Amino acid sequence: MKRILFMWFLLGISICFAKGQGSAPASRRTTAISLRARSEAGNTSITFLTVTNGAPVQLVGSGQSILNLGSLSSVTRSDEHGVQIQPQNDSFVVSTRVGLRVDLSNSSRESTATVSAYLLGPAPLETVSVDGIQLSTRPAIIARQVSYGATTEHVLKIVILASMPPGRLIDLIGVIATPN
Amino acid sequence: MNKKTLSMLAGLVLMSGMAWAQGQTSSGTLTVRAELASSINLTFLTDANGVALTGSGTNVATLDFGAVSQFTTPPPKVTQTVAATSLTVSTPFDVSVTKSNVTSANYALTAELQTTDAVNGWTIDTFPLTTVPAAATSLTVTGVYASNVVHTLFLTIPFSEGAATITNSINFVATAN
Numbered sequence: 001m002k003r004i005l006f007m008w009f010l011l012g013i014s015i016c017f018a019k020g021q022g023s024a025p026a027s028r029r030t031t032a033i034s035l036r037a038r039s040e041a042g043n044t045s046i047t048f049l050t051v052t053n054g055a056p057v058q059l060v061g062s063g064q065s066i067l068n069l070g071s072l073s074s075v076t077r078s079d080e081h082g083v084q085i086q087p088q089n090d091s092f093v094v095s096t097r098v099g100l101r102v103d104l105s106n107s108s109r110e111s112t113a114t115v116s117a118y119l120l121g122p123a124p125l126e127t128v129s130v131d132g133i134q135l136s137t138r139p140a141i142i143a144r145q146v147s148y149g150a151t152t153e154h155v156l157k158i159v160i161l162a163s164m165p166p167g168r169l170i171d172l173i174g175v176i177a178t179p180n
Numbered sequence: 181m182n183k184k185t186l187s188m189l190a191g192l193v194l195m196s197g198m199a200w201a202q203g204q205t206s207s208g209t210l211t212v213r214a215e216l217a218s219s220i221n222l223t224f225l226t227d228a229n230g231v232a233l234t235g236s237g238t239n240v241a242t243l244d245f246g247a248v249s250q251f252t253t254p255p256p257k258v259t260q261t262v263a264a265t266s267l268t269v270s271t272p273f274d275v276s277v278t279k280s281n282v283t284s285a286n287y288a289l290t291a292e293l294q295t296t297d298a299v300n301g302w303t304i305d306t307f308p309l310t311t312v313p314a315a316a317t318s319l320t321v322t323g324v325y326a327s328n329v330v331h332t333l334f335l336t337i338p339f340s341e342g343a344a345t346i347t348n349s350i351n352f353v354a355t356a357n
Contacts, residue, residue, distance in 0.1 A: 046208030063208030073219035074280035087221070092280065098210070120209065128212075156212070162280040164216065171212040178205045 043106075044113065044148075046177055049099030051153050055082040057098060067098060067156070072169070074162065088159075095157045102177040104148040113177040115143040115152075120172035125164040128171055129157045139176055146177070218282035222354045225274035225328055231257045233273060243333060245269050250339060266301075268336045274328040277354045284356035287323040290316035294349040301336035302348065309350065316353060323354065 048065035074092040077085040116139035224241035235241035246255035254260035293311040302309040
């Protein structure tokens, strides 16, 4: 009996583990059950897009894009290349808009996804937020009912401290779409 | 198989079913790039003891002494000094220079008249102002950031000058040291 129970346990663990692997290549497939499940669910993908009044987004790979904010300083800028700057006492706020689309290869059924965002690395002299949600290295939900195939616009704001030294600024924002 | 074993088994089957039903997540990465540039910002402010500046808090302000003459009391917050052949009116105003994303300990400040005035004398603090295209007058080379530094504008008017409106523009330049 214990052996049967252990085998069931292993099966459960393997299915859960396979789920957490994301879109593993064929050579890494481990269980037939989880593969069938993915096939039926379809493959999801995330695309970042340039929107009106937003900074240009450059696609560099599947789900990988670069948002170029250009040269930034604390001087007020109403709207230049889709970037607005608002000076504050000891900092300034950079804001722009960016488009996001979550696609599902098997889109026969209407469904939605929850989108979360996080920083891939700490940014001690900046505050990065999307739609008012301040990002950290832990994912935070920025949208709960995102329809597959629809482009949603999001406001990206970065508060830069005046004490931050000049030079190149790079922030990596990770985005996760989870089917509802 | 007892009840406990059955419930555990059911739990495991349920767990695997949930994993199957949730489908897969997808992820993407947005790299945000920018070039952070240094900047300093100069603003004029009304001084507590000076006349009110129009445009106080901005970098374009107007200072109006009002109507002055040798034999009348000067307007509020205007100091008037009468000499043998001229009168001088003066009032303080503040200049604030802030810095952002720059490694600079202090700043230099210059001022310069934009239109030649061969009749009246224009002075800030103790420094007579030059006129474009001459080199600007240095007011300080060790200005303190983010503080309201008081400067005083003096306008000297000779008695020989007829009644008229006196106007000019003074261009201030702050440079990070």
